[in-house]
Amino acid sequence: MSYIRKPAFQHPNLPKNEIGLTRRDYEGAMSTLCAGCGHDSVSAAIIEACYALGVEPHRLAKLSGIGCSSKTPTYFLSKSHGFNSVHGRMPSIATGASMANTGLKYIGVSGDGDSASIGLGQFAHAIRRQVNMLYIIENNGTYGLTKGQFSATNDRASVGRKGQKNQFDPIDICSLAIQLGASFVARGFSGDKAQLVPLIESGMAHEGFALIDVVSPCVTFNNHLGSTKSFDFVREHNNAVMATDFVPAREQIHAEYDKGEAVDVQLHDDCTIRLRKLDDDYDPTDRASALKYLADHHDRGEVVTGLLHVDTGIENLRDKAQLVDQPLNELVERDLVPSQALLDEVNQRRRW
Amino acid sequence: MAALNAINEFVIRFANVNGSGSASANVMFAKIVYRMGVPVAPKNIFPSNIQGLPTWFEARVSAKGHLGRREGVDLMVAMNPQTFAEDLADVVPGGYLLYDSTFEQRISRTDVNVIGVPLTRLCLEAFEDPRQRQLFKNVAYVGALAAFLDIDFEAVKEVVSLQFRGKEKLVGPNIQALELGRDYALRHYDCPLGLRVEKCDAVGDKIMIDGNSAAALGCVFGGATVAAWYPITPSTSVAEAFERYCERMRVDEKTGEHKYAIIQAEDELAAIGMAIGANWNGARGFTATSGPGISLMTEFLGLAYFAEIPLVLFNVQRGGPSTGMPTRTQQSDITACAYASHGDTKQMLLFPSEPNECFNMSADAFDYADRLQTPIIVMSDLDLGMNDWVCDPFEWDQERRFDRGKVLDAEALDKIEKFGRYRDVDGDGICYRTYPGTHPEKGAFFTRGTSRDNYAVYTEDGDVHAENLRRLNRKFDTGAKILPGPEFGQESQRSTIGIIYFGTTATAMPEALEQLEDQDIIVDTMRIRAFPFAPEVAEFVRAHETVYIIEQNRDAQMRMLLMNECDLAPDKMKKILNYDGMPVTARFIAENIAAAVKPGARQGGVAAE
Numbered sequence: 001m002s003y004i005r006k007p008a009f010q011h012p013n014l015p016k017n018e019i020g021l022t023r024r025d026y027e028g029a030m031s032t033l034c035a036g037c038g039h040d041s042v043s044a045a046i047i048e049a050c051y052a053l054g055v056e057p058h059r060l061a062k063l064s065g066i067g068c069s070s071k072t073p074t075y076f077l078s079k080s081h082g083f084n085s086v087h088g089r090m091p092s093i094a095t096g097a098s099m100a101n102t103g104l105k106y107i108g109v110s111g112d113g114d115s116a117s118i119g120l121g122q123f124a125h126a127i128r129r130q131v132n133m134l135y136i137i138e139n140n141g142t143y144g145l146t147k148g149q150f151s152a153t154n155d156r157a158s159v160g161r162k163g164q165k166n167q168f169d170p171i172d173i174c175s176l177a178i179q180l181g182a183s184f185v186a187r188g189f190s191g192d193k194a195q196l197v198p199l200i201e202s203g204m205a206h207e208g209f210a211l212i213d214v215v216s217p218c219v220t221f222n223n224h225l226g227s228t229k230s231f232d233f234v235r236e237h238n239n240a241v242m243a244t245d246f247v248p249a250r251e252q253i254h255a256e257y258d259k260g261e262a263v264d265v266q267l268h269d270d271c272t273i274r275l276r277k278l279d280d281d282y283d284p285t286d287r288a289s290a291l292k293y294l295a296d297h298h299d300r301g302e303v304v305t306g307l308l309h310v311d312t313g314i315e316n317l318r319d320k321a322q323l324v325d326q327p328l329n330e331l332v333e334r335d336l337v338p339s340q341a342l343l344d345e346v347n348q349r350r351r352w
Numbered sequence: 353m354a355a356l357n358a359i360n361e362f363v364i365r366f367a368n369v370n371g372s373g374s375a376s377a378n379v380m381f382a383k384i385v386y387r388m389g390v391p392v393a394p395k396n397i398f399p400s401n402i403q404g405l406p407t408w409f410e411a412r413v414s415a416k417g418h419l420g421r422r423e424g425v426d427l428m429v430a431m432n433p434q435t436f437a438e439d440l441a442d443v444v445p446g447g448y449l450l451y452d453s454t455f456e457q458r459i460s461r462t463d464v465n466v467i468g469v470p471l472t473r474l475c476l477e478a479f480e481d482p483r484q485r486q487l488f489k490n491v492a493y494v495g496a497l498a499a500f501l502d503i504d505f506e507a508v509k510e511v512v513s514l515q516f517r518g519k520e521k522l523v524g525p526n527i528q529a530l531e532l533g534r535d536y537a538l539r540h541y542d543c544p545l546g547l548r549v550e551k552c553d554a555v556g557d558k559i560m561i562d563g564n565s566a567a568a569l570g571c572v573f574g575g576a577t578v579a580a581w582y583p584i585t586p587s588t589s590v591a592e593a594f595e596r597y598c599e600r601m602r603v604d605e606k607t608g609e610h611k612y613a614i615i616q617a618e619d620e621l622a623a624i625g626m627a628i629g630a631n632w633n634g635a636r637g638f639t640a641t642s643g644p645g646i647s648l649m650t651e652f653l654g655l656a657y658f659a660e661i662p663l664v665l666f667n668v669q670r671g672g673p674s675t676g677m678p679t680r681t682q683q684s685d686i687t688a689c690a691y692a693s694h695g696d697t698k699q700m701l702l703f704p705s706e707p708n709e710c711f712n713m714s715a716d717a718f719d720y721a722d723r724l725q726t727p728i729i730v731m732s733d734l735d736l737g738m739n740d741w742v743c744d745p746f747e748w749d750q751e752r753r754f755d756r757g758k759v760l761d762a763e764a765l766d767k768i769e770k771f772g773r774y775r776d777v778d779g780d781g782i783c784y785r786t787y788p789g790t791h792p793e794k795g796a797f798f799t800r801g802t803s804r805d806n807y808a809v810y811t812e813d814g815d816v817h818a819e820n821l822r823r824l825n826r827k828f829d830t831g832a833k834i835l836p837g838p839e840f841g842q843e844s845q846r847s848t849i850g851i852i853y854f855g856t857t858a859t860a861m862p863e864a865l866e867q868l869e870d871q872d873i874i875v876d877t878m879r880i881r882a883f884p885f886a887p888e889v890a891e892f893v894r895a896h897e898t899v900y901i902i903e904q905n906r907d908a909q910m911r912m913l914l915m916n917e918c919d920l921a922p923d924k925m926k927k928i929l930n931y932d933g934m935p936v937t938a939r940f941i942a943e944n945i946a947a948a949v950k951p952g953a954r955q956g957g958v959a960a961e
Contacts, residue, residue, distance in 0.1 A: 029809075058796060061633070061788045074798055074810070081788035083632060084800040085625070086655055092580075092617065092625025093632070097788075099578050099613035100635030104789050122625070125618040324609040328577040329634035329787060333753060335611055336575045338601040340750055346569065347745040350559035352383045352514060 005030050018054040026051045028076040038190035038216030038231075039069050039138045043076045045193050046107070046136075049200035050077065053248065060105040061097060065090040065119060068145050069111035069138035069216070088119025091126035094133050095317070101327040102318050105204060106133035113143045116152040116171045123173075127180040127209055130316040134203040134210045137173055138190070140218035141229035148221035157301075158228040161221060173213045174308055175294045178287050183314040184210035186244070186307045189234050190217065199307060201246035202273045208316035215303060234303050241282040241293070242306035247272040265310055275307055284309050354446040355465050357546035360390050360415035362426040364497075367439045368490070369432050371403030376515075377490035378409035382560075382740065383511045384494075384503060385413055389555045391742045393419035393859070395735070395935070400585070400678040406435045415554045419742065420860030421935040427547055429493055431471075433457070440464065448545060450493065450500070467541065469496050474532045479525070488529035495533030502544035504551075505534065559745050563736035564640075566707035567666055568593035569746065570714025571638055572601055575754050576664070578637035579614045580626030582645065585678045586734040587668040590640035591616075620645035624652040624665065631662045632799060634759075634787035636718045640666035642734075643685050644675065646692065653727055654693025655801045657824075660774075660783070662721035662757070664714075665729045668737040671933040680933025681734035683855055684905035689729045690883055690913055696821055700831050701883040702730045705858035708743040710736065713836075715748075722757035724831050725782060733904070735935045736856045758784045765794040773797040773808040774820065781827030828884055837886035841865070841877035849873070849949060850896035854880040854910060856935060857902050863938035864945075871946050875900075883913060890918035893925065900945055902928040904936055 006027075014022040026047045031040050050060070057079035064070035066087035073082045085093045094108050115123045115137050126135065141154035148161060152171045159165055177185045184206045188196040196214065203210035215234050217223045223230040228237075249270035263284075265273040275284055283289050290309045297304050324331075356362070364381075368374035375396070382394040393412045399405035412419055424444040430436055430451045443449050445463040453468025471489040479485045498508050509527060516522045537543055568590050571579070581591040595614050602611040613630075617623035623639045630637030641649065646667055656663050671677025672684045692699050702717060704710045710732060717728040765771060765786065771794055774783050783806075786795035797808040803817040804810050811817070841861075853861060858879055868875060878892045893899050893914065901911045908927040914920050928944045930936040 056792065058792045059789055063629075079793065079796050081786070081796050082798040083629075084798060084802070085628075086651055086801060089621060089625045089652070092622040093629035095615065095622075096578055096580060096626030096629025096631075096637060097633040098629075099615070099626075100630040100633035100637070101787075101789060104633075121618055122622055125622065129615070321613045322608070322610050323613060324604050324607070324611050327635075328611070328613065328630075331575075331577060331611055333575065336577065336602065337573055337748070337750070337752075338597075340748070342601055343573075343746055343748055347557075347559050350561045350745075351557070352387060352511065352560060 003030070017051050019056060021051070023047060023051045025079070026057060026077055028078040029074045031072070031075045033068060033071065034220050036219040037068070038140060038218070039072050040075070041190040041193060042136065042138055042196070042214050042216055043072050045196045045200055047076050048193070048197050049204065052197070053201055053204060055105065055204070059103070060107065062107050062109065063090050063094050063097070064109045065111070065114035067111040067114050067143070068218075069109055070114060072109055072138070088114050088117070089122055090114070091119065091122040091131065091135075095126060095129065095131050098132050098317065099321060099323070100329045102132070102323060103327045107204070108133055108135045110135065110137050112137060112139045112141060112151040112153040112173070116173060120171070124176070124180055127177055127182045127211070130183060130209045130314060130320070132208060132316050132318050134200070134206075134212070136200075137211070137213045138216040139173065139213050139229070140216050140222050141227065142218050142222040144218045144221055155228040159226040161224050163226070172294065172298060174211070175291055177211045178290055178294075178309045181314070182211050182309070183208045183311045183316070184307075185309040186212045187303070187305045188212055188214040189238060189303070189305055190214055191231055191235065192238070192305070195240060195243070195305065198244045198246040202244055202307065205246070205267050205271045206310070206312070207267065208314055228301070237301055237303050238305055239279070239297055239302040240305045241279040241308070242284055243276040243278055244307045245274040245276070247274055265312060267312060273307065273310065278306070285311065353463060353465065355546040356426055356444070356446045356448070358426065359548050359550050360413060360552060361418075362547045363410065363412050363422055363424065364427040364429070365408055365410040365425040365439075365442070366429040367432045367435050368407050368409070369434070370399055370401060370405055370407035372490070373487040374407070374409070374431065374490045377494050380491070380511055380515060381494050381497060382411050383515070384498070384508055385411070385549055386555060386560055386742070387511060388503070388507055388549055388551045389553050390415050390549055391417055391419060391554050393739075393741065395421065395739050398679050406432050413549065415552050417554065418863040418938070420863055421937045423937055423939065429497070431490070431493070448547065450496065452489065465545070467500070469493065469533060469536050471533070474536060475529070478528065478532055484525060488525070491526055491529040492533035495530030496537040497533075498530070499534045499537035499543045500541070500545045502548040502550070555742065557745055558742050560740045560742055561707045562589070562738055562740050563704065563707045563710040563732050564589040564668065564738065565593040566710040566746070567714040567730065567732065567737075569597055570711040571664075572597045573711075573748055574636065574715035574718040576636045576638050576718060577612050578627065578630035578635050579612070580617050580623040580630075580637065580639050581614075582617050582620045582623045582641065584620075584642050584645050586670055586738045587640040587642050587645070587666060589738065590666050590668065620648040621652065624649040624663070627665075628652055628656050628661055628663055631721070636664070636722070638664035638666065640668065642668050642670045643672045643688070646685055646688055650692050653699060654695060654697050656727045657693060657697045657699060658695075658801055659799050660725040660785070661799070662725055663727040664717045664721050665727055666714075667729055667731055669731065669733040677933045679734070681856075681935060682904050682931055682933060683731070683733055684909065684931065685731070686905065686909035687912055689731065698828050698884070700724065700726060700728050700835060702728060702835065703854040703881050704730065704732055704736065705855055705879065706736065706743050707741050708746065711746050719755040720835060723755050723782070723834060724827065725757060725785060726827070726831070731855065733856055758782055760784050760786050760790070760795060762791045765791045768794070770807070771795050771797070772806040774804065775806045776823050776826070779826075780830045781823050781825070782830060832884040832886050835882035835884065835886075838881060838889050838892070839879040845876055845895060847874045847876045848897040849875045850892055850899040851875050851877045851902065851945070852880060852892070852899055852910070853877070853902040857904065860936055860938040860941060864941040867938060867942035868945060873946060873949055875945070880910065885914070885917060889914070890920060893918070893920050896924075898924055898926060900926045900928050900948070902936065902941055904930050906931045
């Protein structure tokens with residue numbers, strides 16, 4: 001791992017996005033993760049997506065739990081506030097923060113230990129509530145920061161570095177999320193940025209809870225022969241069912257596809273996600289068939305990737321909360337403190 | 353046989369089966385007394401159950417304002433056959449027992465005045481509907497009590513029409529049931545009894561409210577916009593009351609949209625996480641729980657302490673340890689809260705003693721939390737939270753502004769070259785923070801529970817970490833200057849004996865002090881209202897030869913804090929401990945102190961044991 005930072009100087013000819021920022025304005029501190037760590041690719045994909053979307057960094061908040069993946073928010077968007085909280089409890093922070101200010105975007109970064117073990121309950125309930133956020137799980141099947149224990153997403157067939165067998169079947173985060181009713185569920189791979197970046201863009205534009213389970217190999221503890229979450233294994237067994245193009249509102253959709261080959265999903269702010277089927281059997285809008293597909297194909301050892309399920313008609317937490325337009329954290333005394341008349345009424349009622 | 357005589361000074365207890373609709377009749381009785389201008393302290397002694405187990409409603413009536421619990425019952429309304437023997441045993445000699453004489457009961461005592469009213473039979477005869485027959489038994493005994501205690505029936509009817517405001521159809525049948533009981537009493541007994549309620553002036557414009565509702569109202573006035581909670585007895589009603597007040601007071605008139613968000617979380621860990629997330633993001637957020645929830649919330653309390661995030665947390669304490677006595681009261685989470693979380697942590701606590709203080713301390717808690725950038729735990733208890741108390745009406749200065757503490761906005765950030773989240777610029781231990789979304793270029797930082805430097809950058813430098821811990825101690829000392837100091841019972845010291853107490857023990861103190869005075873024992877008193885302790889707290893201990901600390905827990909937890917925080921010697925600090933789940937009585941306090949202090953000891957007299 002490097003310890004020499006990139007210079008702060010930016011080349012004057014660096015391309016700028018629609019709000020006048022370069023890609024470098026979306027970077028963060030230098031990564032302290034192992035050289036070759038999948039998570040660094042995910043961070044790069046997040047930077048790329050935010051740059052392409054023209055997100056204002058200070059209008060985005062990055063949240064995480066504890067673990068190697070949870071360290072990554074420091075490595076992107078240094079102009080955004082971040083909150084590295086406690087193990088497995090990032091969804092509750094996100095829920096409260098998102099209620100305090102509905103005007104910001106929220107990205108939660110977590111890992112398979114953080115979300116599929118200790119955080120499984122909060123993960124499930126964040127979905128149930130349809131919290132407005134993009135939830136990225138950097139999934140390597142292992143507890144990297146504590147040196148390589150199996151996690152709950154590690155496949156039964158996947159052996160440890162020293163040949164240890166895994167006694168337990170995995171939890172499939174994507175199937176679980178679809179079953180719980182998540183309105184946007186995708187799986188990516190840190191080794192395929194071309195697929196991942198549009199997924200992140202789409203997830204950020206989606207209004208509601210968006211999940212991306214990113215297989216992100218741990219080069220130190222789970223990238224060996226025998227692991228089902230290694231770079232080699234994922235490359236060989238990757239079954240990308242849906243290709244996703246993200247089309248921002250201002251752009252025209254250029255390519256035309258034959259009917260049946262692509263479906264366009266309109267998002268609330270006039271952006272479009274164009275889904276191209278790479279597998280005719282796959283229907284991203286039908287939860288039941290998506291679940292069956294995932295179960296069948298996982299049994300065959302495939303890693304199914306792409307935008308697996310999307311439903312823009314689901315009421316999200318912001319809708320349910322029926323908040324005033326102005327963010328709660330901007331309300332002041334005259335908005336919040338009841339009048340003397342109301343206080344008198346309380347006192348009077350309590351005189352029975 | 354002797355019959356107790358007392359006007360406006362007695363204890364009445366209703367023994368019912370829970371889920372039988374007795375609560376509304378019993379509350380009706382308390383309201384009648386209150387509206388006659390007589391202070392009354394109603395207490396629900398209910399089981400951890402929904403239906404079918406014994407429940408008691410005890411009301412102490414006292415024009416003198418002795419509203420703490422008193423042992424022994426002067427008038428027992430015994431409606432539960434299961435507990436009849438026990439209830440009979442609790443009546444003081446010369447007292448009264450009212451029971452449903454439709455059913456025979458074995459009554460072995462000869463020193464109790466027994467009054468039978470065939471409530472079930474009367475209701476069967478007068479009402480057709482089975483639900484009415486069940487509910488109106490209870491209302492009928494309220495009518496009987498009106499006759500027995502010489503309560504003007506007009507006052508009774510007023511309370512009924514107020515209680516069923518909006519449901520006028522119910523007024524008629526209720527009055528009919530009341531009259532049933534009253535008429536039977538007048539016809540068969542020599543009314544009134546020796547115990548009576550007489551109109552008087554002792555209530556004035558005071559109100560009757562439970563501590564949890566008062567606290568919730570304080571949250572509304574204190575500007576809370578986000579509440580996250582998980583149901584647990586006895587704190588559930590804090591969130592429920594907050595929701596009701598918000599529906600009335602925090603809805604935009606034109607759009608119907610909410611200026612608040614309330615989330616019922618999946619557990620206490622999520623509840624406190626949501627409240628912390630909201631506070632981190634610049635909104636005032638709170639959660640409410642009891643002992644078991646505190647245990648779960650402890651990890652997050654450590655995070656909020658160390659990362660310095662404001663939070664208001666209500667702990668409505670109940671009987672512990674573990675699941676304990678969910679429907680009984682104690683003050684046994686003191687050390688768990690003061691030192692909540694692993695590592696060197698210290699949390700700030702407030703100790704309200706009655707609902708008006710619940711209201712004010714609740715609103716103030718948000719200012720303290722923002723100013724000190726730390727959790728503020730409001731230490732209520734079940735007795736205070738769930739029972740109705742007579743207290744002063746709520747007041748609010750409409751000119752008052754929220755103290756949001758040290759927060760830098762965009763303008764302020766523009767003037768600073770480099771922002772450091774954990775830089776102590778003026779020595780009080782409190783640093784400046786920024787909210788997410790403030791400035792495009794400046795002010796962003798990483799909040800974390802790990803060690804970091806003044807710029808919130810991760811570091812493993814031991815010296816930096818140690819200095820950070822010292823600064824947190826400086827901040828804690830600043831808290832002692834900001835949080836409320838103790839309340840003294842005297843202008844100046846007049847005794848070598850001091851009493852220290854806190855929370856709802858306050859309600860028993862006036863009577864306890866009177867009882868001590870009757871035995872020529874004069875003491876000084878100090879009520880602790882917050883932790884960290886103001887300097888006057890330790891000074892009080894040092895200034896007295898002996899100090900009695902009254903607590904409602906087994907391990908003398910407040911005493912532990914005093915010893916530890918103020919370096920006070922244990923030998924002069926005596927413990928008076930009540931931990932049976934019932935509110936401490938004046939007699940318990942006075943007897944224990946009198947026994948320790950030889951009778952006749954006063955200022956400069958014989959030293960206590």
